[in-house]
Amino acid sequence: MSNNPINCQNCEKSIVGEFRFCPNCGQKTNDELTLGVLFYNTISNYLSFDAKFLRSFAPLMFKPGYLAKAFVQGKRSRYLHPGNMYLFVSVIFFFLFSFVINDWSKDADELNKRIAEADVVENSESQRKRDSINNIKVLNALKRNQNLIGMSDEELARTDSIMRSQKLGGIKTSWGFNKSKVDSLVNVGAPEDVIYKEMGMSEDAGYFERQIYKGSLNIAKGSGFGKIIKRMFDAVPVAMFILLPLFALLLKLFYFRRGRYSYHLVFSFYFFSFLFTVFAMLLGIGRIFPAFPAWISWLIVFSTFLYFYLALFHFYQRHWFTTLLKSGVITFIFLLTIIPTAFGILFVFGLANA
Incomplete structure (x- = not known):
């Protein structure tokens, strides 16, 4: 040497x-x-990633909780890292989901166009009184000629209910501003500030309020709904990076003696990777086989709750009944509080940037 x-x-x-x-x-x-x-390095890293993903795929799908348990026990070279797994699968899912979003956006724009072009209901007390008087006149005429036109008492009562609850004659909408005047300002190319003030924007409006009125104006023009959906979709990946740590925090609260927060985060990465894999597969099947039975898709979706229970049971190794109760409560909290709050924020974000 x-x-x-x-x-x-x-x-x-x-x-x-x-x-x-x-x-x-x-x-x-x-x-x-x-x-x-x-x-x-490029080839070796790719082949190493590919091999680890293939070795990790079957345990991820069919052995709930196994990958997370193996990772926290120190077996970290054979299987794909939880962060890498999550990023890889989520990219595929959001790519497939983008096609669905495009379809939703087109449908939303079509609906928005119909609403924007619909007859405007005058939002005033005098108009409501006139509508009420007209309805009474129509109903009185029907009653006077009830026998002549062959209308039963039940049919007359149902007609009365419909006229009280709906505006007849197609889609009608009520705006919180004078839409005719706003349309005129748009047609003559008036500055946005003038249009926003006509819509009701305050004199000292900040950035967020201005964005809200901008989104409302786009809706009034007939092109806002699609933009809202696309903006919401653009923000979903960011929201998931918030939801996933919150989900891990829930696990920490319910299993506070079962390891550090990082342990629960590992479980969350693998579990969300499983969810994204399942939903990506369903999206792919739906695009290739449009006639795929919906009941099978829903059955697969609901099976994820069983997977979650089994994953908790194998990872935390607690009593089956205790695990069942905790899985139900965690699911309830996450689905009915955290997710709606997150998507409510996404909706406001989408409206503000429409």
Whole structure:
């Protein structure tokens, strides 16, 4: 063995002895730049990722809680890292989901256009009184000629109920401002501030209020609903990075003696990866086979609750009944409080940026 020291090309540390790899940084001591060296790391990293994903896929889908348990026990080289798994699967899911969002956006814009072009209901007390008087006149005429037109008492009562609850004659809408005047201002190219003030924006409106009125104006023009949906979708990945840690916090609260917060975060990464995988598969099947039975899709969706219970049972290793109760309460809290709050914020975000 040679005692002549050499310097590592990467970390520049002195190396004494014959080493193929630097003991400080791990790079080859004689690493000449060739095509093989240029592409070696890329290819090896890809193949390593691919192999780990394939080894991790079956346990993720069919052995609830196994990957998280193996990871916290120190078995971290064979299977894909929970963060990498989550990012990889979520990218695929959101890519497939984008096609659904485009369809929803088109349908929403069509509905928005119909609403914007619909007859406007005058939002005033005098108009409501006129509508009430007209309804009474129509009903009185029907009563006087009830026998002539062959209308039963039940049919007359039902007609009365409909006229009291609906505006007849197609889609009608009521705006919180004078839409005709706003449309006129839009047609003549009036400045946005003038239009917003006509709609009711305050004089000292801040950025957020202005964005709300901007979104409302787009809805009045007939193009806001689709933009809201797209903006909400753009914010969903960010929201998931908030929901996932909150989900892990819920687990920590219910299993506060079962490890550090990071342990619960590992479980959450793998569980959300499972959810995204299932939903991505359903989206893919729906695009390829539009006639795929809906009841099977719903059955698969509801099976995720069973998966969650089994994952908790295997990961935390508590009594089956205790686990059943905790899984139900955690699901209830997450679905009925945290998720609606998050998506309510997303809706406001979408409206403000429509």
